[in-house]
Amino acid sequence: MKRILLPTDFSDNAWNAINYATELYKNEECMFYILNVFKVYSYSTVNMMYPEAGNPVYDVAYKESQKGISDIVRRLVFAKNPRHYFEGISKNNFLTDAINYLVEEKGIDMIVMGTKGAGNTRGSNYGSNAVTVMEKITSCPVIAVPSEGEFLGLKEIIFATSYEILCEKNELEPLLNLAGKFNATIRILHIRKNEELTEIQVANRRLLEDDMTDTKYTFHSLTNIEPAVGISCFAESRDADLIALVNRKHSILHRLMKKPVIKGITFYSRTPLLVMHVQN
Template identity: 40%
Template sequence: MNKRILLPTDYSKNALNAIRYALELYRDVQCDFYVLNVFQVSTYTLDNMMVPEPGEQFYDTAKRNSEEGMAKLMEMIKLGPDNPKHRFHTICTFNSLTEAVKSIIAKQDIDIIVMGTKGASSPKVKIFGTNTVALMEKIKDCPIIAVPEGYFYTVPKEIVFPTDYKSDYKRKELHYLIEIAKLHDSKINVVHIDKNKDGKLSHKEETNKQLLQDILDGTDYEIHFLPAVNIADGINIFIEGKDCDMITFLNRKHLFFGSILSNPLVKEIGYDPKIPILELNDN
């Protein structure tokens, strides 16, 4: 069965860059790409009791602009090398981004979302941009790869997976990490930063570590231990030292975090990612 990948776009350079990243990441995989543009009507809001209808001037203009933008985007994509393994489907819809994505995931059985990030003035959303944050917080059915602005595709040979071993792991949670690693012969670098400074793990942490190793068995992985440092500094130094190409984290929405921005790992790594981030879910 073809892999089904959702590519949200606002027709920016940033979004095009993320699409190109997805095409390269899955170059050797049979894929159906669903390219989504969500349009809205300036005189209406989705909370408004008045919903624009097809045939109304503002709605038709917004729809036409969306469809014209999509046509231009597809022409740009076709300028790249032809890949017979890839098929494209375009969707232009009036909706909120989150609701549109939820609907497409359900209807098309989407496997993964790949989208670009945007710089933003607010430090709370600088991490990925408001749209990416919204999807990471509300989409629970599939993982998201966030591609930083201006990042050019590099084969993800070194993937970093920070962990505190505080919670156990499930094979299905790590499926997409393992899949990408096997697809590109990547090394998974499991990084544990010791906050206790003594290097010792509790019985529960040891059990979780062993479980993680069992799940990663069959992949090229390495366990790393970093002495107690600031987590953000430690991870970023590790990324630079190993020349890592992707960072992965597990966002357990129903356990600890009401918001991705309250996820301790995300907060401490910082709000300005330099490499693509694979956010996994505990669906």
């Protein structure tokens, strides 16, 4: 059984990401964990404390969180997919700490979340939270779904790579599994600074090709273009269903995350993004 974590701030975009996940795994037996993280503090003249159950401030926030989760679960159960099960979780914690804990405790296989939050205070940081999760949660792959993202199947997946780092086949399993399940074609895209590849890049490209033996794939390259622009334009030109990146030091994602345009994830405004976390 797949175990999928669905963080939510109760925004429309978070609900859209939940719908995306249930459609992506429509034909698989899954346990979906609906997570809402809230943060409440209690101030004193001496220090700042973190209230627990029984504290009025905590209880109000917890009940609000539970009510929101119950509403979501009720809507999901109404879909009547016999393969899907749901559990709601409310945590008074920081988002990444709560996710890290649940990834280990529940054995999470995938995190699916929206890229933008509600316009109110509670959801105003959701976009930056999505980026933080993609950067900091290294033990589980993440799919970030934009507000316009709708699951219509997976026919083409763009895998952007620099060829500078060797990725083992098991490290690419989230990508390969999705491609295999939907018989999708992986378009391997290299954004290059120069026309010629280094010896290391050539070797890594060959090893990547070996990893794709059971998958439909093609190689593509773009030269002297900003990676964010190149990936975005290429994905749109192919009407791609998913963009995949590896988060690792010196990777494309690692460099892109430092740019303001990526902090808002604006260049992924139409195409969902799969981020895999390869250990250094």
